[in-house]
C-alpha cells in the first residue's frame with residue numbers, strides 16, 4: 618500500500634504540516650526526530666508493549682509510560698509529565714513524540730504546548746479514533762473534576778504519522794469506538810466516505826488495511842478542510858462536535874473512563890438525528906433511521922439501553938441531560954447542539970427548548 622500524504626494548513630500564522638497515512642510508518646518517526654536536540658516519547662503501557670519497538674532503538678529508549686485510559690488525562694499526570702520532561706533536560710529545540718490513542722495525543726500535545734511556552738510535537742496515533750480525529754487539528758486537553766476537556770490549548774503538531782498497522786492490535790471495543798468517530802466525520806462530508814462505512818461495514822470490521830487507510834485518509838482530509846476554514850472553532854469547526862454534546866453528557870453521567878469516547882459518540886449521533894427530527898431542523902427525513910442502521914451494521918450502540926447493557930453503566934435521561942448542561946460548548950446551563958439537517962449539512966448552536974431533550978432521550 619502506498620502512503621497517502623495530506624497537508625493541513627491550520628491558519629495563515631501557523632506552519633502547514635503533513636499527515637502521512639499508511640503501513641509501517643512508525644519507522645519514519647526517527648527521520649523527523651533527527652533534526653531535534655532531544656526527543657521525549659510519551660506513550661501508555663498497552664501501546665508500549667505492542668508498538669514501542671517500531672519507533673526504532675534510539676526513540677524507543679526510555680519513554681515516559683503512562684497508565685492506559687481516560688483516567689490519566691488529568692492535571693496531576695500532566696504535571697508529572699512536565700517534571701519528567703524537565704528532568705530529561707529537554708530544551709526549546711526538543712521534540713515530544715506521542716505514541717498512543719487520543720489520551721496520549723491530548724495530554725502530550727498539552728505538555729508540549731506548555732513546556733518552555735511551547736515545543737514541537739510529532740503525533741503517532743495508534744487508535745482508529747486518534748488517527749481519524751484526535752491527532753489532527755491541534756486541540757489539546759486534560760479533564761477537570763467538573764468536566765471533560767476543560768483545560769487545554771491549541772497546539773498544532775509538526776507532523777502526524779498514522780500507521781494503520783498499529784490498528785491490528787486494538788481491542789475490538791476500541792476499534793469500534795473509532796468507527797463511531799469516523800461515522801461522525803462521514804455524516805459531515807457526504808456520500809463517498811459514508812459509503813465506505815455503509816457499504817463495506819463487514820470488510821472495515823475485519824480491519825482490511827487498504828480500507829482502513831482509505832477511511833483514515835477520508836476523515837483526515839475532511840478534518841483538514843474544516844480546520845483550515847476555522848482553526849479556533851469560531852464557526853464551521855463546530856460541526857465536528859456533531860453528537861458530542863450528547864456524548865459528553867453520557868460520559869459525565871457514566872463516570873470518567875467507563876464508556877469509550879467513540880461508543881458514546883455513536884449513541885450521540887443517533888440522539889442528534891432524533892433530536893433534529895423532533896425539533897424540525899431535519900431536511901432529509903430518512904437520515905435518523907439511516908444513522909441507526911449504519912450504527913447497527915458497525916456493531917455500535919444506538920441507545921442508552923445498549924450502552925447500559927454493554928458497559929454496566931447506570932444511565933438515565935436525567936443524568937445525561939445534567940451532564941450535557943456542563944458541556945463547555947454551551948452558554949451557562951444551556952447546551953448548544955450540532956444537529957444534522959441532511960447528509961453533509963448541519964445546524965450549529967441549536968439551543969433546545971425546555972423539555973425537548975427530556976422527550977427525545979426518553
Ligand SMILES: NC(=O)c1ccc[n+]([C@@H]2O[C@H](COP(=O)([O-])OP(=O)(O)OC[C@H]3O[C@@H](n4cnc5c(N)ncnc54)[C@H](O)[C@@H]3O)[C@@H](O)[C@H]2O)c1
Pocket residue numbers: 661662663664667668685686687690717718719720721723743744745746747750751752753754755756757758766783784785786787788791794877878879
Ligand atoms: N484533540 C481532539 O481533537 C480529540 C478528538 C477526539 C477525541 N479526543 C480525545 O481522545 C480520547 C479518546 O481517545 P482513544 O479512544 O484513542 O482512547 P485511549 O487513548 O484511551 O486509547 C484506548 C485504549 O486503547 C489502548 N491502545 C491504544 N492503541 C493501541 C494499540 N494500537 N493496540 C492495543 N491497544 C491500544 C490504550 O492503551 C487504551 O487502553 C478522549 O480523551 C477524547 O477526549 C480528542
